[in-house]
Amino acid sequence: MPSVLIAEDDEDIALILSRLLKRAGYTVTHAPDGQRAFEMAVADRPDVVLTDLGMPRMDGLELTRSIRAHPELRDTPIVMLSGHLHPGDSGPIAAGVCVVLLKPCPNDRLREVVTELTELGAHGHSGADSGCPAIWPVSV
Numbered sequence: 420m421p422s423v424l425i426a427e428d429d430e431d432i433a434l435i436l437s438r439l440l441k442r443a444g445y446t447v448t449h450a451p452d453g454q455r456a457f458e459m460a461v462a463d464r465p466d467v468v469l470t471d472l473g474m475p476r477m478d479g480l481e482l483t484r485s486i487r488a489h490p491e492l493r494d495t496p497i498v499m500l501s502g503h504l505h506p507g508d509s510g511p512i513a514a515g516v517c518v519v520l521l522k523p524c525p526n527d528r529l530r531e532v533v534t535e536l537t538e539l540g541a542h543g544h545s546g547a548d549s550g551c552p553a554i555w556p557v558s559v
């Protein structure tokens with residue numbers, strides 16, 4: 420079963436996302452902040468990381484940069500889910516996020532994006548080697 424690591428400080432949202440993805444057949448783990456999410460990513464090697472933007476200790480952009488800088492995690496697909504971004508903000512894509520979704524994201528769209536990235540699998544994010552779809556925004 421493919422695995423998704425959710426980095427989300429809002430427990431209610433984390434529970435909703437977790438249920439949604441478990442029902443879709445994923446193994447789901449959850450971290451309440453970016454620092455813990457990074458530690459869990461190193462330990463568990465999730466197939467996809469789904470991260471919030473604003474979180475304590477380490478935010479979603481720092482988490483993304485840390486994963487992209489890690490030799491064994493850097494090709495991991497990352498989805499950012501946030502209600503605090505301005506449409507067109509290039510920060511997440513520049514940090515290495517694959518897909519940005521705005522909250523509230525329809526369940527179908529979230530499942531679709533996670534499925535697409537699971538099927539795409541690990542892929543490069545630097546220059547000519549990039550196999551990343553880097554989509555922003557895909558849902559408003």
Ligand SMILES: [Zn+2]
Nearest residue numbers: 496517551552
């Ligand atoms: Zn990517």
